[in-house]
Amino acid sequence: MNVFxxxxxxxxxxxxxxxxxxxxxxxxxxxxxxxxxxxxxxVDRVTDENGPDFVPPDDRIAAFDNDGTLxxxxxxxxxxxxxxxxxxxxxxxxxSLAGRATFRAxxxxxxxxxxxxxxxxxxxxxxxxxxxxxxxxxxxxxRDWLSTAEHPRxxxxxxxxxxxxxxxxxxxLRTNEFRTFIVTGGGVDFVRAFARPTYGVPPExxxxxxxxxxxxxxxxxxxxxxxxxxxxxxxxxxxxININLHVGQRPIxxxxxxxxxxxxxxxxxxxxxxxxxxxxxxxDAEREYAYDRDSPIGRLxxxxxxxxxxxxxxxxxxxxxxxxxxxxPR
Amino acid sequence: MNVFxxxxxxxxxxxxxxxxxxxxxxxxxxxxxxxxxxxxxxVDRVTDENGPDFVPPDDRIAAFDNDGTLxxxxxxxxxxxxxxxxxxxxxxxxxSLAGRATFRAxxxxxxxxxxxxxxxxxxxxxxxxxxxxxxxxxxxxxRDWLSTAEHPRxxxxxxxxxxxxxxxxxxxLRTNEFRTFIVTGGGVDFVRAFARPTYGVPPExxxxxxxxxxxxxxxxxxxxxxxxxxxxxxxxxxxxININLHVGQRPIxxxxxxxxxxxxxxxxxxxxxxxxxxxxxxxDAEREYAYDRDSPIGRLxxxxxxxxxxxxxxxxxxxxxxxxxxxxPR
Numbered sequence: 336m337n338v339f340x341x342x343x344x345x346x347x348x349x350x351x352x353x354x355x356x357x358x359x360x361x362x363x364x365x366x367x368x369x370x371x372x373x374x375x376x377x378v379d380r381v382t383d384e385n386g387p388d389f390v391p392p393d394d395r396i397a398a399f400d401n402d403g404t405l406x407x408x409x410x411x412x413x414x415x416x417x418x419x420x421x422x423x424x425x426x427x428x429x430x431s432l433a434g435r436a437t438f439r440a441x442x443x444x445x446x447x448x449x450x451x452x453x454x455x456x457x458x459x460x461x462x463x464x465x466x467x468x469x470x471x472x473x474x475x476x477x478r479d480w481l482s483t484a485e486h487p488r489x490x491x492x493x494x495x496x497x498x499x500x501x502x503x504x505x506x507x508l509r510t511n512e513f514r515t516f517i518v519t520g521g522g523v524d525f526v527r528a529f530a531r532p533t534y535g536v537p538p539e540x541x542x543x544x545x546x547x548x549x550x551x552x553x554x555x556x557x558x559x560x561x562x563x564x565x566x567x568x569x570x571x572x573x574x575x576i577n578i579n580l581h582v583g584q585r586p587i588x589x590x591x592x593x594x595x596x597x598x599x600x601x602x603x604x605x606x607x608x609x610x611x612x613x614x615x616x617x618x619d620a621e622r623e624y625a626y627d628r629d630s631p632i633g634r635l636x637x638x639x640x641x642x643x644x645x646x647x648x649x650x651x652x653x654x655x656x657x658x659x660x661x662x663x664p665r
Numbered sequence: 666m667n668v669f670x671x672x673x674x675x676x677x678x679x680x681x682x683x684x685x686x687x688x689x690x691x692x693x694x695x696x697x698x699x700x701x702x703x704x705x706x707x708v709d710r711v712t713d714e715n716g717p718d719f720v721p722p723d724d725r726i727a728a729f730d731n732d733g734t735l736x737x738x739x740x741x742x743x744x745x746x747x748x749x750x751x752x753x754x755x756x757x758x759x760x761s762l763a764g765r766a767t768f769r770a771x772x773x774x775x776x777x778x779x780x781x782x783x784x785x786x787x788x789x790x791x792x793x794x795x796x797x798x799x800x801x802x803x804x805x806x807x808r809d810w811l812s813t814a815e816h817p818r819x820x821x822x823x824x825x826x827x828x829x830x831x832x833x834x835x836x837x838l839r840t841n842e843f844r845t846f847i848v849t850g851g852g853v854d855f856v857r858a859f860a861r862p863t864y865g866v867p868p869e870x871x872x873x874x875x876x877x878x879x880x881x882x883x884x885x886x887x888x889x890x891x892x893x894x895x896x897x898x899x900x901x902x903x904x905x906i907n908i909n910l911h912v913g914q915r916p917i918x919x920x921x922x923x924x925x926x927x928x929x930x931x932x933x934x935x936x937x938x939x940x941x942x943x944x945x946x947x948x949d950a951e952r953e954y955a956y957d958r959d960s961p962i963g964r965l966x967x968x969x970x971x972x973x974x975x976x977x978x979x980x981x982x983x984x985x986x987x988x989x990x991x992x993x994p995r
Binding site: 393470514516523524527531537538539540541545548549550552555556557558559566572575576579580581582583584598601602604605645 | 723800844846853854857861867868869870871875878879880882885886887888889896902905906909910911912913914928931932934935975
């Protein structure tokens with residue numbers, strides 16, 4: 336059997352497996368309705384080799400926001416919860432930290448004082464909890480924390496406060512030869528710490544906000560150190576800019592939930608290929624949260640108006656999702 | 666047939682195809698010798714599930730420099746040849762450009778004057794030829810040029826001045842579930858313009874030097890514009906820094922040819938997993954070029970000494986490669 340023949344066998348098997356997968360419902364947690372229909376129709380059209388909207392597999396790029404799109408971002412960003420817990424842990428070991436206003440507020444779990452933290456104080460907090468260590472050490476801290484930390488309301492691991500319908504959508508897209516990217520305003524190292532086991536997205540397909548790093552060589556030991564200095568804010572126009580830098584191709588599908596995702600949706604919409612723009616509306620206070628125009632986290636205002644005006648697909652959590660979280664809370 | 670069964674069939678097929686591929690010589694252009702043996706031994710060890718050096722597929726990252734490692738970088742960098750040709754084309758259409766010293770030297774093909782260009786003049790040239798347009802437009806220019814531009818000595822398309830042994834190595838690695846990345850000091854947009862058809866490397870696996878971009882929205886039309894402002898120089902310590910930013914994992918195999926690649930090799934060598942560091946030595950003036958310690962392009966001095974001292978694999982073009990370029994020159 337030569338390489339050509341063996342590749343041909345693989346190709347046939349992939350086609351057969353693809354057909355089998357299509358025979359089942361790929362989106363069991365999505366309720367019948369316009370959003371589900373728009374997704375299935377789009378996937379059908381861009382994968383139909385004989386249709387006018389065919390997009391070659393090489394160009395099937397999908398971009399997903401993370402906070403509020405793939406997992407719950409309320410009552411505070413998960414990464415903020417991590418930073419607060421990490422600050423408490425550090426202050427417990429280092430009494431000199433406990434004296435600082437930032438750490439004092441966090442140690443006392445003083446919500447009032449925490450909400451009054453100034454920008455320099457927040458920068459100080461992020462620097463203390465996220466910098467001065469190798470990326471590997473940081474990922475270790477993040478993974479340790481994520482392995483036990485629970486959402487205060489749902490009493491599930493944060494990594495199980497991901498949206499089951501989105502896990503199904505990511506999988507459907509990959510089955511159809513899309514490359515699925517996460518484009519997050521959160522820290523790239525933080526999201527990479529859990530993206531593969533949680534979403535099936537490998538680290539190089541996570542794009543996010545980042546700090547500068549320094550390369551050091553001591554003897555034969557080389558290492559990178561995370562610095563308390565911003566490299567890139569992956570939000571608003573930073574999203575298309577970073578998609579171009581990291582992917583070098585324009586997404587044909589973009590999914591977000593807030594004004595921070597608008598530029599990414601505009602970018603996907605402006606390509607020559609057929610495209611699908613999706614916006615998640617958190618309208619389910621009972622099963623999750625309800626917020627939009629005036630929310631300090633996940634504000635959905637301009638993006639909502641533009642989505643309405645341009646006919647982008649709005650996914651209503653209440654109406655379009657049969658279930659919110661995966662069954663198993665751990 | 667359910668999804669589980671179909672996936673299982675695919676897995677079996679992949680294993681069978683892998684076995685078939687292994688039965689042939691995966692590196693026909695590599696001469697028997699220490700370098701070839703080191704590569705095959707490394708691939709065997711990291712893919713042997715029962716061996717002590719097994720590396721899970723998720724962690725099999727390989728990083729290749731481009732200029733002088735994957736394709737010929739003499740007598741000038743290919744991207745410089747592109748910039749000069751583009752400058753001539755622009756000056757032909759815009760007489761006001763032809764008056765400037767930079768463009769005058771290039772138009773006259775005045776090697777002396779070109780080699781005396783100051784840094785601001787080079788920046789002006791790069792800005793004029795690489796900025797003020799969308800990334801898509803730039804890729805169009807680069808592809809048009811690459812479709813006809815020939816190497817002055819070999820009379821082949823530049824994209825056929827790639828090294829046949831390296832094409833085989835990239836393929837061998839991917840067959841063994843490595844993810845192959847290009848980490849180039851060249852411009853990321855330029856290398857992405859040809860990396861997929863030439864090397865089988867998709868755009869998101871090309872990391873390179875980059876300019877800043879601006880996101881603009883006019884009406885419903887969103888676009889990025891390349892700015893005449895540096896974002897990142899992907900050379901020396903910039904290579905491990907950008908590998909961390911883009912990949913988020915440390916390579917276990919790194920291949921370079923100059924001091925600009927030393928930091929990347931040091932980075933790969935410092936991981937916990939088994940690793941293979943390779944350095945290409947251009948010692949074949951007859952079939953390609955011979956240069957190292959004093960070369961203005963591709964200077965190989967410190968990296969040579971460190972490779973010798975630490976026992977990294979030095980690939981001698983003369984001794985280790987049976988052929989240099991692919992058979993077909995176009």
